[in-house]
Amino acid sequence: MKSLTGMCAALARIDVTSSSANPILIDIQQLNYQYPRAEQLAIDSVSLQIERGALFGLLGPNGAGKTTLVSLIAGLCLPQAGRILIDGQTACLGQRAVAVVPQEYAFYGQLSAVENLAYFAGVLGLTGAEKAQAIASASHAAGLNEVAQRRAETYSGGLKRRLNFAIGILRRPQVLILDEATANVDPQSRAFLLDTIRDLNREGVTIIYTSHLLDEVQQLCQSAAIIDVGRLLRQGTMQELLHPQEKTSLNIDLDQPPSSALLAQLQCKLQGRQRLHWPQWQALDELADLLATITSSGCKVQSIHYGSQSLENLFLSLTSRALRD
Amino acid sequence: MFLASLIKELQLVGRDLHALLVLFAMPVVFVLIMSLALQEDYSNRGGVKLAGWYLNESSDDEAHQLQDNLMSVPQLQLSVAADDWRAQLMDGKPLFVLRIHERFAQAFTDTTSTVQLTLYFAPNAGSRERLLIQAAVKRALARVNLQVFLADMGMLDDDTNISDLMREDVLAVEHLNRPGDITNEAPTAVQQNVPAWLIFAMYFIVIPIATTFVQERQQKTLSRLKMMGISAWSLYGAKLLPYMLLNLLQLALMLMVGAYLVPLLGGQALNLDVSLSGLLVMTLAISVSALGFAALVATLVRTPEQATIVGGTSNIILGAIGGIMVPTFIMPPVMQTVARVSPMSWGLEGYLDILLRGGDWRSIYWEAGVLIAFGLAMLSIAIVVFTKKRE
Numbered sequence: 038m039k040s041l042t043g044m045c046a047a048l049a050r051i052d053v054t055s056s057s058a059n060p061i062l063i064d065i066q067q068l069n070y071q072y073p074r075a076e077q078l079a080i081d082s083v084s085l086q087i088e089r090g091a092l093f094g095l096l097g098p099n100g101a102g103k104t105t106l107v108s109l110i111a112g113l114c115l116p117q118a119g120r121i122l123i124d125g126q127t128a129c130l131g132q133r134a135v136a137v138v139p140q141e142y143a144f145y146g147q148l149s150a151v152e153n154l155a156y157f158a159g160v161l162g163l164t165g166a167e168k169a170q171a172i173a174s175a176s177h178a179a180g181l182n183e184v185a186q187r188r189a190e191t192y193s194g195g196l197k198r199r200l201n202f203a204i205g206i207l208r209r210p211q212v213l214i215l216d217e218a219t220a221n222v223d224p225q226s227r228a229f230l231l232d233t234i235r236d237l238n239r240e241g242v243t244i245i246y247t248s249h250l251l252d253e254v255q256q257l258c259q260s261a262a263i264i265d266v267g268r269l270l271r272q273g274t275m276q277e278l279l280h281p282q283e284k285t286s287l288n289i290d291l292d293q294p295p296s297s298a299l300l301a302q303l304q305c306k307l308q309g310r311q312r313l314h315w316p317q318w319q320a321l322d323e324l325a326d327l328l329a330t331i332t333s334s335g336c337k338v339q340s341i342h343y344g345s346q347s348l349e350n351l352f353l354s355l356t357s358r359a360l361r362d
Numbered sequence: 363m364f365l366a367s368l369i370k371e372l373q374l375v376g377r378d379l380h381a382l383l384v385l386f387a388m389p390v391v392f393v394l395i396m397s398l399a400l401q402e403d404y405s406n407r408g409g410v411k412l413a414g415w416y417l418n419e420s421s422d423d424e425a426h427q428l429q430d431n432l433m434s435v436p437q438l439q440l441s442v443a444a445d446d447w448r449a450q451l452m453d454g455k456p457l458f459v460l461r462i463h464e465r466f467a468q469a470f471t472d473t474t475s476t477v478q479l480t481l482y483f484a485p486n487a488g489s490r491e492r493l494l495i496q497a498a499v500k501r502a503l504a505r506v507n508l509q510v511f512l513a514d515m516g517m518l519d520d521d522t523n524i525s526d527l528m529r530e531d532v533l534a535v536e537h538l539n540r541p542g543d544i545t546n547e548a549p550t551a552v553q554q555n556v557p558a559w560l561i562f563a564m565y566f567i568v569i570p571i572a573t574t575f576v577q578e579r580q581q582k583t584l585s586r587l588k589m590m591g592i593s594a595w596s597l598y599g600a601k602l603l604p605y606m607l608l609n610l611l612q613l614a615l616m617l618m619v620g621a622y623l624v625p626l627l628g629g630q631a632l633n634l635d636v637s638l639s640g641l642l643v644m645t646l647a648i649s650v651s652a653l654g655f656a657a658l659v660a661t662l663v664r665t666p667e668q669a670t671i672v673g674g675t676s677n678i679i680l681g682a683i684g685g686i687m688v689p690t691f692i693m694p695p696v697m698q699t700v701a702r703v704s705p706m707s708w709g710l711e712g713y714l715d716i717l718l719r720g721g722d723w724r725s726i727y728w729e730a731g732v733l734i735a736f737g738l739a740m741l742s743i744a745i746v747v748f749t750k751k752r753e
Contacts, residue, residue, distance in 0.1 A: 111589045131591025141582040145370070147377045152370070159366020160590050204586070 059125070062243050063087040063110065063212065068119035070109055079105045080116070081267040087245065087260075092238045094254035094261035095247040096352065102267040103247045104140070107214050110245070111137045123212060138205035140217040142197050146190030150181045150200050153189060157204045171207050178236075179203035180229055195226025202230060206237065213237065214245045219253065231257060251348040255279075263352055270355045278351055285343065286350050287318035289328075292337040299334045303327070308353040311339075316350075318343065363592060367600030374574065375604045381570035385608060389563035390619050396555040397620075398629045411439035412491055414458040415447055422467035424506055428479075431502035432460070438498055454486040458495050470510040479503065504528070548691050549718045552632045556620035557713030558686045561706050563612055564648055565677050567605045568656040572669035575601070575660035594745045602653040602741075609649040613641065637722035644716065644723075647730035647737075648709040654737030655705070657744040680704045705736050 063086070070080040080102050087093045097103045108114045110121055112130035121128040123135060144153045154172040163171050176185055179199040184192065189200055202218060215234065219227045234257065238244050248254050254261060255275065262272040271278060291311045300307055308314045313331075321343075331338060375381070416432070418425055433440055440460075444450060447459050463478040481499055483492055505524050512518040512527070578584045587597065620632030659676065663669045681687055684704030690711075693701065701707040712729035715721040723730075 108585075113585055113589060130588060133591075135589070137586070137589055139582045139586060141580075143582040143586040145374065145583070147374055148370070152373060156366050156370040157586075157590070159369075160363050160587060160592055162363060 060088050061086045062089040062091075062124055063245075064122040065106075065110075066119050066122070068106075068109065068116050068121065070105060070114060070116045072105075077267070079267050080109065083119075083264070083267070083269045085262055085269060085272060087243065090238070090241055090243055091260055092234070092244045092258050093246065094258035095245055095264070096251065096254060096261055096348065097247075097264040098249075101265045103264065104216060105267075106264070107137060107216055107245070107247065110212075110214060111135055133208070134211040135214065136205045136208070136210035136212070137214045138202050138216065138218055140220060142189075142201055144189055144200055144204060147188060149188055150176060150185040150203070153200060154203060154207060158207050161208050163208065175203040175207045178206060178233055193223070193226075194221045195223045198222045198226060198230065202233070209237075209240075209242065212243045212245065214247075216247050217249070218246070219248070219250065251352070255348050261348070263355060265355070271351070279348065285318065287315040288340075288342040288350065289313045289331065289338055290340045291331070292339055295331075295336055296334065299331070299336070302330065308350075312353075314350070314353065364596045364600055367592070367596060368603055371601050371604045372607075375570070375608065378570060384569070385563055385566055385612065386615060388566070389559040389612065389616060390623075392559040392562070393552075393555050393616060393619055394624065394627065396559070397551045397624050398627055400555075401551040401629055412437055412458070412495060413439045413441075413456045414460065414495065415443035415456050416440050417443040417447060417459060417461040419464045420462050420466040424467040424470060424510060425462045427509060428462060428466070428502055428506050431505050432498065435498045435502065437494060448482075451482055451484050454484045456484065457487050457491060458483050460499060470507060549689075549714060550630050552620050552624050552630050553714070553717050554689055556616050556632050557717060558689075558710055560612060560616040561648055561684075561709045561713070562677065562681050562686050563616075564609045564645075565652045565655065565680065565706065566673075567608065567652060568659050568673035568677060569670055571601065571605060571653075571656040572660040572663055572673050573666045576663060576666050576669050580665075594749050598657055598741065598745060598748075602657060605653060605656070606646070606649045609652065610642075610645060613645045617641075632717070636716050636720065640716040640721060640723040640726055641713070643730055644709065644712040644726050647712070647726075647733040648705075650737035651705045651709070651733040651740075652737070654740030654744070658740045658747075661744040661747050680706050683707070685710050705733055708732050 065083060065085040068080050068083045068085075069078055071078045083102075083106065095103050095106065105114070109116055110123070110128055112128050112132055112135070123132065126132070126134075128135070145156070148156070151172065154175055155168070158168045158171050176182055179202050181196070181199055181203055184196060189197065192200065198218065198220075202215075205213060205215075218234070219230055222230070231253070234244060234246070246254065246258055258275065260272075260274045261278060263270045263278075288308070289312070291313065294310045295303075295307065295313065300313075303313060306314045306316070328338060416429055418429060429440075432438060443459055443461075450456065451459050459482040461480045461482065463480070466478045469478040479499075481496065483495075487495075505528065508527060509518060509524055512522060575584075578587075617632065617634060621634050622631070625631040655676075656673075659669070659673055663672050681704075683701055684690075684706030685693070685701050686706055690698050690701045690707060708729045712726040712733075715725045715729070719725070
């Protein structure tokens with residue numbers, strides 16, 4: 038591990054402001070990864086490109102492979118097949134270009150924010166004035182100045198998330214990976230973090246953002262990929278993902294699960310247990326007949342949604358199940 | 363990177379009050395209890411004399427000669443019996459009473475005479491003490507018998523040396539020892555318990571080290587550090603060095619307890635007029651072995667509960683085998699051999715080489731070398747397992 042780290046330190050002399058003719062910063066090619074003693078692949082033939090300076094969302098339910106993919110990009114795991122190139126260099130452990138803010142509170146509760154930042158800055162090799170500047174900058178960016186001297190174990194969930202985030206941005210990376218950065222966070226801290234993320238992205242940091250919160254990803258990210266069971270289902274800009282061929286979707290929520298006869302008659306998909314879904318519905322004048330058919334089957338309509346595709350609908354249509362299943 | 367890690371570990375250790383309490387208070391309590399409770403038992407095995415009384419009912423020269431012979435036995439401490447000697451003997455003080463009957467001298471001239479010498483033992487006299495005292499009395503009796511015989515033969519004069527005539531000089535005693543062997547020279551209670559429980563406490567660092575390691579793994583702090591490029595040797599080194607400092611503080615505390623606190627409570631004082639450099643070298647070697655062991659346990663366990671159970675249980679087993687709870691000098695030879703499996707026994711023998719046998723750092727090179735090799739081997743295995751494991 039030491040020699041690998043040394044090699045990466047020598048190769049990856051990258052800073053945020055470096056420019057390159059290649060707009061693709063992260064190039065993932067036919068990636069396969071299987072955990073030891075696991076029966077199936079955790080990542081299965083995933084190919085993905087992330088543009089330089091993008092704010093990229095990575096979506097998927099629990100167990101989809103998001104964290105595994107993050108670990109592979111960070112160099113924590115080695116793929117069995119395929120490769121990951123970051124600005125033309127193979128991803129490896131200790132690479133300076135990539136920083137990860139994990140989902141867990143990966144710091145020391147018995148230490149204060151300042152002490153935590155000082156420690157991790159030391160691990161990153163920062164010393165002297167550069168170290169002090171990095172600590173001050175990260176603390177300020179994460180809004181921790183007022184609580185910096187308190188032990189981290191006394192922080193609220195929101196402050197802990199901010200400290201976790203601050204450690205990740207101690208040395209401005211070229212790629213910042215945020216794994217569920219706003220999970221279990223109060224609205225104020227959430228808004229603060231999202232604003233800070235946007236600011237970082239405007240400064241040129243490429244951000245990969247994983248989350249369960251589809252609304253958040255839809256608002257924050259310019260592009261996204263959806264993975265499930267280790268496979269890439271769809272990738273593209275938000276425009277491409279949500280408005281394919283300018284067609285819209287129709288969702289009708291019922292008060293009870295529909296019968297299979299009704300589903301066959303209506304020629305639609307079932308999302309969850311009680312939602313009828315048409316990915317593309319253009320015959321608005323036939324809506325009344327549709328509703329009459331549903332009502333005559335004994336079901337009652339609870340809500341109707343007709344409009345632009347949402348990420349949730351896209352995901353449901355791709356996987357035939359809810360994101361939180 | 364290493365300095366930052368070291369500072370962080372020192373901060374964490376300093377704020378873990380529960381761990382500090384266990385590492386310092388626990389051995390102090392054990393030393394006090396065991397040193398005071400077993401003081402008499404140890405003194406009967408060690409260099410302290412076996413106390414006894416004599417009741418001389420005879421005025422004959424032979425009786426006085428026997429008395430003088432016994433007075434010169436280095437393992438015995440004789441004094442005149444009190445009037446209520448039976449009652450005091452039943453209470454265990456003294457350990458024995460030797461009654462020389464009125465017609466003691468008659469035993470040497472009249473082969474049909476009845477018992478003229480009776481040896482009474484206290485209820486708490488152990489079998490080894492009884493055998494030792496009996497042997498001393500018989501030897502003293504044999505000397506008197508020889509003197510009487512020589513006098514009868516007209517061969518006893520002022521120049522006669524009974525010791526030479528006893529020809530005990532034909533017996534040579536050699537105690538074979540390999541380096542690191544357990545010797546059966548008995549320490550005092552405080553000489554045994556201070557180093558024993560110090561070693562036990564030093565090895566107890568396995569629990570806080572393993573627990574913090576597991577917590578770092580579970581919280582993904584370890585993964586974060588790996589992604590930042592920290593090396594395994596830097597990670598382990600910074601994590602273990604503060605505990606080496608703790609081990610040295612434990613040494614200082616336990617020596618003070620043995621030298622000053624135990625005697626305040628009525629026990630024997632630990633003699634500190636020994637090689638302090640030897641103690642320091644031995645402590646560092648034991649520390650290396652304990653830290654290596656702790657590193658391996660920390661790498662293998664998966665939860666804080668496992669850390670506590672595995673760390674605590676292994677400590678107790680190593681201590682039981684290694685002569686911490688039960689001294690090796692009272693173990694049968696087979697168990698003394700088994701004791702050498704435990705690194706704690708090597709550490710204890712090293713300490714006894716200094717505290718009991720007056721050695722210095724040159725006397726303990728073998729024990730120290732074995733312990734350092736053990737510690738480094740454990741640490742190396744831990745790092746290999748760590749680098750191969752998936753987080």
